[in-house]
Structure formats: C-alpha cells, structure tokens
Amino acid sequence: MSVRLFLRSENFVKRRGNNISYFCRCIHSLVRNMKYVKLSQTEDLMPTLGLGTWQASPEVIESTVYKALDLGYRHIDTAFNYNNEEAIGNAIRKWIDNGKGTRKDLFITTKLPHVGNRASDVKKFLDLQLKRLQMEYVDLYLIHVPFGFHCNPETLTPVVKSNGEYDLDMDTDHISTWKAMEECQKGGRIRNLGLSNFNESQITKIISACTVKPQVLQVELHAYFQQLDLRKFCSDHDIVVTAYAPLGSPGAKDHFVNKYNYSPDAFPDILGHPDVNEIAQDHQKTPAQVLLRYLVQQKVVVIPKSTSEKRLKENSDIYDFELTPVEVNQLKKIDQGEEGRIFNFLFWKGVENHPEYPFKLGSAIN
Ligand SMILES: NC(=O)c1ccc[n+]([C@@H]2O[C@H](COP(=O)([O-])OP(=O)(O)OC[C@H]3O[C@@H](n4cnc5c(N)ncnc54)[C@H](OP(=O)(O)O)[C@@H]3O)[C@@H](O)[C@H]2O)c1
Known part of the structure; x- marks a missing residue:
C-alpha cells in the first residue's frame, strides 16, 4: 500500500x-523494510522498486504497466526517448478509471531528452510529456544525459550529419537548464528534480548554483559496476541513487546489434555468475532477485524492466529475505569498476566530442 x-x-x-x-x-x-526511500527537501517517499520501460513497444507496455500496477508496482520509469509515454499514460488512466487506485498512489519518473537539453526547451518538452502521460504532474523529472544534440523540430529526434555523426549542441548549459526545471517545479508540474548519467563534477557544479538540490541520480548500477565512489558522494549530498540496468540489461545486447561501436562479446552475463547463483540457491530465490535485493538492501532504488508477468512477479518478490554480511561481501567482490560499464553512449557517433560527455574513455564497453 x-x-x-x-x-x-x-x-x-x-x-x-x-x-x-x-x-x-x-x-x-x-x-x-526498504520499500521506500525518503527524498530530500520534499520528503516524498520513493518506492525502492520501479518498473523500467526502455525497449518496450507502446503495444506491449500498455498491458505490462496495467499488469504491473495490479501486481503492486507503484513506481514507473519512462523517458521521452522510450517513445512509450502515451501508452503508459493510457494504462495508468485505465487503472485509475477502473477504481484500482489514484494518481497519488503512484510515483512516475520521466526524463528531459538529449534533444531538449537546454533551458528554452524544458517547458516545451515537459508540457508534451505530461500531455502524453495524461497527467498534471510527474513525481520525478530527470535530465536524461548531460550532453545535448540539435533537434529536428519536425520529428523531435537528433540531427545526424551526412558522415553519421550526431550534431552536437556545444552550448549545453546545465545551470540554466536546471533553473528552468526549478521553475516548472514551482508551478507544481514536477514534484522532485534529478539527473541521470551525470558525473560527480557535473553534479557538484549544479549543487553550487541551484536553489533545489538534485534529489535523485539515476545511473547504470549493477553487481559488475557498483559505483561505490559516486554512491558515497550522493549519500554525502542526500541524493537518492537509482540503479538502471540492475540485472545487467540482458536485452541491450540485441538492441545494440546494428549500432555503431558494437561488440556483442563485451556484454556481461551477471545473471549467470556462479556466486550470484550460489547465493540464490541458498535463499531459494532466483539470481535476479539476489541482484535486486543486493542493491535495495543498500538503499539503492532499482527499476528492472520486464514485460513478462512471471518475471514482473519475480522481480517484485524481494522484500522477504535478507542477504547476510558474508553474502554482501561476496557480491562486493564481483565489482569490475569502470570495466563493468555497459552504457557509454558511443553508439551515438561523435558523442565523446561533446564538452559535457561524462565518462572517461578507454575502459567501458564499445
Ligand atoms: N537513464 C538512462 O540512461 C537509462 C539507461 C538504460 C535504462 N534505463 C532505465 O532502467 C530500466 C532498466 O534497465 P534495462 O532495461 O536496460 O535493464 P535490466 O532491467 O537490467 O534488464 C532488463 C532485461 O532483463 C530481462 N529480465 C527482466 N527480469 C528478469 C528476470 N527476473 N530474469 C531474467 N531476465 C530478466 C528483461 O527481459 P523481459 O522483458 O523479457 O523479461 C530485459 O531483457 C530501463 O528499462 C529504463 O527504464 C535508464
């Protein structure tokens, strides 16, 4: 409840x-019991389990979200770039109209896209996203990535040059974009503000100039890429961390197959790791449940994506067991640091030349 x-x-x-x-x-x-974490400034409670929706087509996601809500999920993560906000809005509208709950029971996150990463575009995209979601407000609005692309105004997609490189907007300015988001929050259309894929120095810069401090940081985070330093930094600044790809994004391998800079061998199989499987057996749980529990137990919010009813149930059944300190230590040891990163965004050709590209190159998967 x-x-x-x-x-x-x-x-x-x-x-x-x-x-x-x-x-x-x-x-x-x-x-x-780890079912919620409290956000700074608003004291809103954010469910530690959310449903990820990347790579889920509108046709599939509408019934998935409805099913997930029926199963007890109360937190949905989407983004302009996932092209499914409207279908998610339909599912939520139906669920509410059928008397199953109210908007206030839900925690909805969406994100300002790379093509709208500038102050003058914040209101325009937020308006469009709220319209698609059929909502008056979102619980959390994140800047999706720290870099920006020029936008094709007809398709609202990035402009790509004839050599395949993305047309970078070199004027990306986080402070003015953040201030525009603060204005939307004052107007009541965003409850909480956050960032995604930002590094420590980019977040520090925002903290030093903002009125409302970032409340949430959403980053790639799983057993092979545990982000200990960034998490310590966030904890010191009262920023809740959300783990994307908490299962190691097994579906990403197929998604990236025809993309620039792709190497299928480099994708990890965390669900198949022997230690994860051994711990799962000991608790009579699945490897996915162990990976999710490991993070939630450390106050990290997880947003696993699934469109299968069986796995939706499985991924939400993580609050009735606890990993021992020995097991926690065992899982700490499988961290590969920067080597474990899957999402470096180099599939957007030329993105590393953007002044706000956030990652050190050379170690992440290409
Ligand atoms: N901010 C960002 O830049 C960013 C980037 C990536 C992702 N995200 C968000 O984070 C969410 C999660 O990340 P993700 O979707 O990349 O990866 P993920 O949640 O780690 O993995 C999802 C994949 O695992 C499969 N799966 C789900 N539950 C499973 C289980 N219990 N056992 C075995 N396989 C299972 C899913 O397939 P089925 O659907 O067939 O079950 C899907 O292919 C996204 O959906 C999105 O909302 C954000």
Missing part, C-alpha cells in the same frame, strides 16, 4: 486517537 493510500485506510481512520505516532511508526517501518 502506498503511503497516501495508507492515510485513507481503515486502520488509520480507526486509530484517529493517536494518529500521529501511529503514522510515524508505520512510515518508519515502511522505510526500514
């Missing part, structure tokens, strides 16, 4: 006499 739903629940109403202490105890227990 979401916190907002809980407030209207029978138990809460019955105990009106000492509501405040009862409420505090319940919130404490929800947070302690």
Whole structure:
C-alpha cells in the first residue's frame, strides 16, 4: 500500500486517537523494510522498486504497466526517448478509471531528452510529456544525459550529419537548464528534480548554483559496476541513487546489434555468475532477485524492466529475505569498476566530442 493510500485506510481512520505516532511508526517501518526511500527537501517517499520501460513497444507496455500496477508496482520509469509515454499514460488512466487506485498512489519518473537539453526547451518538452502521460504532474523529472544534440523540430529526434555523426549542441548549459526545471517545479508540474548519467563534477557544479538540490541520480548500477565512489558522494549530498540496468540489461545486447561501436562479446552475463547463483540457491530465490535485493538492501532504488508477468512477479518478490554480511561481501567482490560499464553512449557517433560527455574513455564497453 502506498503511503497516501495508507492515510485513507481503515486502520488509520480507526486509530484517529493517536494518529500521529501511529503514522510515524508505520512510515518508519515502511522505510526500514526498504520499500521506500525518503527524498530530500520534499520528503516524498520513493518506492525502492520501479518498473523500467526502455525497449518496450507502446503495444506491449500498455498491458505490462496495467499488469504491473495490479501486481503492486507503484513506481514507473519512462523517458521521452522510450517513445512509450502515451501508452503508459493510457494504462495508468485505465487503472485509475477502473477504481484500482489514484494518481497519488503512484510515483512516475520521466526524463528531459538529449534533444531538449537546454533551458528554452524544458517547458516545451515537459508540457508534451505530461500531455502524453495524461497527467498534471510527474513525481520525478530527470535530465536524461548531460550532453545535448540539435533537434529536428519536425520529428523531435537528433540531427545526424551526412558522415553519421550526431550534431552536437556545444552550448549545453546545465545551470540554466536546471533553473528552468526549478521553475516548472514551482508551478507544481514536477514534484522532485534529478539527473541521470551525470558525473560527480557535473553534479557538484549544479549543487553550487541551484536553489533545489538534485534529489535523485539515476545511473547504470549493477553487481559488475557498483559505483561505490559516486554512491558515497550522493549519500554525502542526500541524493537518492537509482540503479538502471540492475540485472545487467540482458536485452541491450540485441538492441545494440546494428549500432555503431558494437561488440556483442563485451556484454556481461551477471545473471549467470556462479556466486550470484550460489547465493540464490541458498535463499531459494532466483539470481535476479539476489541482484535486486543486493542493491535495495543498500538503499539503492532499482527499476528492472520486464514485460513478462512471471518475471514482473519475480522481480517484485524481494522484500522477504535478507542477504547476510558474508553474502554482501561476496557480491562486493564481483565489482569490475569502470570495466563493468555497459552504457557509454558511443553508439551515438561523435558523442565523446561533446564538452559535457561524462565518462572517461578507454575502459567501458564499445
Ligand atoms: N537513464 C538512462 O540512461 C537509462 C539507461 C538504460 C535504462 N534505463 C532505465 O532502467 C530500466 C532498466 O534497465 P534495462 O532495461 O536496460 O535493464 P535490466 O532491467 O537490467 O534488464 C532488463 C532485461 O532483463 C530481462 N529480465 C527482466 N527480469 C528478469 C528476470 N527476473 N530474469 C531474467 N531476465 C530478466 C528483461 O527481459 P523481459 O522483458 O523479457 O523479461 C530485459 O531483457 C530501463 O528499462 C529504463 O527504464 C535508464
């Protein structure tokens, strides 16, 4: 049950006499059980499990989101670039219209695209995305990537030059873009603000100039790429970390197959790692559940994507067991550091020449 739903629940109403202490105890227990993390500044509770929706076509994602909501998911992660916001909006609208819950029970994240990464475009894209999602507000709005491309105004896709290189917008300015997002938040159309794929020095620059500090950072994070330094930095600044590709993105290999800079052998099989499988057997859980639990147990939010009902259930069944300190240490050891990175965005030809390209080159998968 979401916190907002809980407030209207029978138990809460019955105990009106000492509501405040009862409420505090319940919130404490929800947070302690790792089902939610509290965001800075707004104190909104963000579910530690969300549904990822990248690589899910509109036809498939509409029924998937509806199914996921029925199974208890309350947090959905999408983006302008996933081309599925409208289908997700349809699913949520139907779920609400069928009396299964209200908008306030849900936590919806979407992202400002690379082609809109400039102050003058923030409102335009947010308006369009809210319209597609059929919502008055999103719970979290992230700048998807720190670099920007010039936009084809008809298709709202990046301009690509005749040599295949992406037409980089060299004037990307994070501070002015962030301030434009703060304005939208003041207007109530964004509840919380965050970043995705930014590095430490880019985040530091925003923190030093902003009014509202970034509340969430969404980055690639899984057992082979545990991002310990970046997570420590985020914890020091009260920024919640969301792990994308928490299972190692097994579907990415097929997605990238015809892309520039692709090497299929370089894709990891974290689900097949012997230590992960051994721990899974010991707990009578699956490798995916162990990988997700490992992160949630460390207060990292996870957003695994699946369109299969069986795996949706499996991925959400991670709150009834705990990894021991020995198992946690065992999994810490399979971290490959920078070598474990899958998403370096080099499939966008020429992107590394952008002044805000965030990663060190030479170690990530090409
Ligand atoms: N901010 C960014 O730049 C960024 C980048 C990448 C991703 N993301 C977000 O993060 C989400 C998750 O990342 P991701 O989709 O790349 O990778 P992921 O969640 O690590 O892996 C998804 C893949 O694993 C399969 N899968 C799901 N559950 C499974 C299970 N229990 N056992 C075995 N296989 C399973 C899925 O196939 P089925 O669907 O067939 O189950 C799918 O192919 C995305 O969907 C997106 O919302 C953000």
